[in-house]
Amino acid sequence: MFRFKQFTIHQERCAMKVGTDGVLLGAWAEGGKAILDIGTGTGLIACMMAQRFPDATVQAIEIDEAACQQARENVTASPFSDRIFITNTSLLEFVSELPQHQQQYDCIVCNPPYFVNSMKAPDSQRSIARHTDTLPFSSLAKGVKALLQEDGIFSLIIPTESVSLFISEAVTQNLFLFRRCDVKTVPHKAPKRTLLAFRKRFLQDDYSECVETLQDASGNRSEWYSKLSYNFYL
Numbered sequence: 260m261f262r263f264k265q266f267t268i269h270q271e272r273c274a275m276k277v278g279t280d281g282v283l284l285g286a287w288a289e290g291g292k293a294i295l296d297i298g299t300g301t302g303l304i305a306c307m308m309a310q311r312f313p314d315a316t317v318q319a320i321e322i323d324e325a326a327c328q329q330a331r332e333n334v335t336a337s338p339f340s341d342r343i344f345i346t347n348t349s350l351l352e353f354v355s356e357l358p359q360h361q362q363q364y365d366c367i368v369c370n371p372p373y374f375v376n377s378m379k380a381p382d383s384q385r386s387i388a389r390h391t392d393t394l395p396f397s398s399l400a401k402g403v404k405a406l407l408q409e410d411g412i413f414s415l416i417i418p419t420e421s422v423s424l425f426i427s428e429a430v431t432q433n434l435f436l437f438r439r440c441d442v443k444t445v446p447h448k449a450p451k452r453t454l455l456a457f458r459k460r461f462l463q464d465d466y467s468e469c470v471e472t473l474q475d476a477s478g479n480r481s482e483w484y485s486k487l488s489y490n491f492y493l
Contacts, residue, residue, distance in 0.1 A: 263491045265310055266337040270301045272325040277303055279473065280416050280452060283442065284370050286487045287454050288414035290315060291365030295406060297350055298322070298394065302330030302343070304368055307491060309339035317343040318364070320353050322394075350394060350402040357405060365411040367403055371396070396421075396428045404432040404459070413457045419450045426455075435461040439468040446472050 261268045261277040270276045281300070285307030292315050296305045299319035309317050317339075321327040327347040334343045346353070372394050403413045413434065417425055419441055426436055434457040441450035450470060471483045480488070 262493060263306075264493060265491075266306045266333070266339070268301045268303050268306070268333050269329060272329045273301045274323065274326065275300050277301060281370050282307070282488055282491065283452065283454060284368060284414065284416040286311075286491060287416075287440065288368045289366065289412045289438075289456060291411065292316065293364045293408075294318070294366040294368065295364040296320070297367065297369040297399070297402070298371060299330050299345065300326050300370070302333040302345065304370060305330070305343050305345070306334065306337050306339060308366070308368060309337075309342050310490070312366075315342065315366070318346065319343060320346045320348050320350065322347070322349045350398065354402045354405050363408045363411070364406055365408045367407055367411065367413040369399065369403075369413075369415045371399055371415060371417065396425045397431075400425070400428040400432040400434060403457075404434060407434075407459060409459055411459070414455065416452055416454050419453045422453050422455065429457055433459060435459070437462065437466050441468075441470045443470065443472045445474050445478075446476060 261270065268277050281303045285304040288308065290308060290312035294308050294312065294315050294317045296308065296317060296319040299305050299321045302319060305317045305319040309315060319330065321330055324347055327345055331345045334340055334345060407413055429436065436455060437458050438456035440454040442452045442454065443450050472481045473484050475481050
């Protein structure tokens with residue numbers, strides 16, 4: 260299990276465990292009142308968003324049944340159980356039920372599978388969580404377009420090497436990048452992960468980008484990461 264200040268994440272039935280990527284996205288993403296977490300896994304990001312935005316309702320979807328059940332248990336044991344709803348479904352199935360939804364989402368977050376052409380793990384559950392076969396970037400961008408309100412914001416975290424590919428898919432769906440943060444592990448290395456935020460409207464003067472670091476030269480959490488994650492890590 261992984262204990263945070265306000266909730267605990269059990270993860271023995273989930274292929275992808277609590278990691279820095281999920282914490283980064285959950286602490287960095289802009290929020291709203293109607294939040295959708297695509298591929299919730301353990302439920303970590305759903306819980307983080309519920310903690311940060313106390314007026315929000317969070318709908319989380321997860322294709323893997325075992326992970327979905329564990330996410331439900333984690334949410335039930337959290338202080339946010341009345342505001343987070345977990346559904347065992349794929350993004351495609353969820354979008355197909357769009358007419359039944361009472362509203363679209365003003366905030367969508369996703370820590371998606373990102374391996375495109377790499378060898379699959381023998382564990383099928385881990386492959387679903389890690390490989391884009393089950394959620395290609397093109398399908399993710401298309402689903403976000405269908406589910407995002409006109410003034411909503413979509414945030415995700417992906418490997419820096421995949422940024423250009425995802426941006427090209429997003430643009431085909433009229434999703435425009437307006438915020439980018441490249442994240443280094445240590446100061447002397449190139450960024451490995453990138454946080455991105457998209458809108459449906461292109462505003463020429465509304466764009467920001469930065470490069471941040473997780474650890475300082477001594478191997479401790481950087482000032483930026485400490486501040487970003489302060490409300491979560493014990």
